Amino acid sequence: MNQNKFNLMESWLREVREKILAWLDEDFTIEEKTGRSDLVTAVDKAVQDFLVAKINTHFPEDAILAEENGMDKTSIVSGAVWVIDPIDGTLNFAVQHDNFAILVAYYLDGTGQFGFVYDVMKNKLFSGGKAFGAKLNGKLIEPVKKRTFSEGLIGINAGMYRRNSHQVADLADQTLGVRVNGSAGLEFCALFEGKLLGYVSRLCPWDYAAGTIIAEQLGFSYSDLDGQPLDYQSWQPFIIFQSSLYPEAITILNSN
């Protein structure tokens, strides 16, 4: 059953990518949601509507937790639940037409079964789950090589870095440097490919659900900044790091 759902979602994602590329060749309406840093586009809703309709048709009993259209209160705790961010990095999407991702996760009674992180413009579809391994465009990828803090970079939320919220800048100072790309999904892609040691931000469940399921297959640990499990309900401080560095990262964040 999971394999069937995995396969169908993979095909729907490939299909909706073609639609996005076509929409990008046209004009589209951009509307403001909660201010200038959170533009959401007509495409954002159209992508969600497409995926929701497919799920409702094929799996009418499954629940959906998603960013748009008031679907943002569903609990993942019981039953079959899809978690969807139709366009992660909407600001990049709106002003760059690049550097955004589609994120989809599937939970059964609170346990992540599989996730998809799709870098749309690069056409890199990462997938993974306990029964699926971790793959890039269908090819297995290896767990990341263990590094020290001084051997890699960290992805970070710019505002948290500037304010040194929860000592995140002190943590960043242990690494070779910070990168900011404006899409949690693309930060996960960089983690999967070994281009970042870790990532710190504030995220909603649909921002981290898919990525964390894949990341578990590749040697990462994640939590809130106190080291506590994520709640999958609200906008929360979020950290993910190579598992060998994660304990020290949490110690640094909580050292004052």
Added chain:
Amino acid sequence: MNQNKFNLMESWLREVREKILAWLDEDFTIEEKTGRSDLVTAVDKAVQDFLVAKINTHFPEDAILAEENGMDKTSIVSGAVWVIDPIDGTLNFAVQHDNFAILVAYYLDGTGQFGFVYDVMKNKLFSGGKAFGAKLNGKLIEPVKKRTFSEGLIGINAGMYRRNSHQVADLADQTLGVRVNGSAGLEFCALFEGKLLGYVSRLCPWDYAAGTIIAEQLGFSYSDLDGQPLDYQSWQPFIIFQSSLYPEAITILNSN
């Protein structure tokens, strides 16, 4: 004469890209230059050596200003001078094997004739100059669309942003947000493609020479953070912005 030099350099850049891709498939030595944030690789020197040898063979009277091997003191003021950054974004190159650029500019008696900014992994070769227009992989590109601060993003040096050096964070606050990618060359690529309104950092001449020559063809203005011309000699604070926004950007940086 300029056209001949332009054509030859373009072919050498395509040729050295193939070498880089081959080197990336092998192991290579990474050495530290001035600490953990400035790793420079054997490839960095090999790329410079390749380009310098080509220039010396074909144009033995031309001078060269380049980052490596003690070629960093040449003045661009008189005669024919090539300015080379063999691998811009060496840290990304070293730990990501991605997100770096080759930068080459050509000056005659202090005036930029043409420049190349090459996103190696994406195989995007930007070129331009007064007699050449601005091109991406040989195809003309248009000047960027005029935007307001609240319609776009800014590329920024992470440390300057964190410290609000010279009010750069105040300037960033006028925009939709900041992006940090660790390569001046890739920031220029994003500017050329309209993905950033502007970029603020501290740069050496070989970091900004090629990009600014191309940017002049696309509607950008640049200077140090006081609005004074760059000196093409030392590591300097640097700003480039869409020309319609540049005056106000300079005002914000110098408002206290």
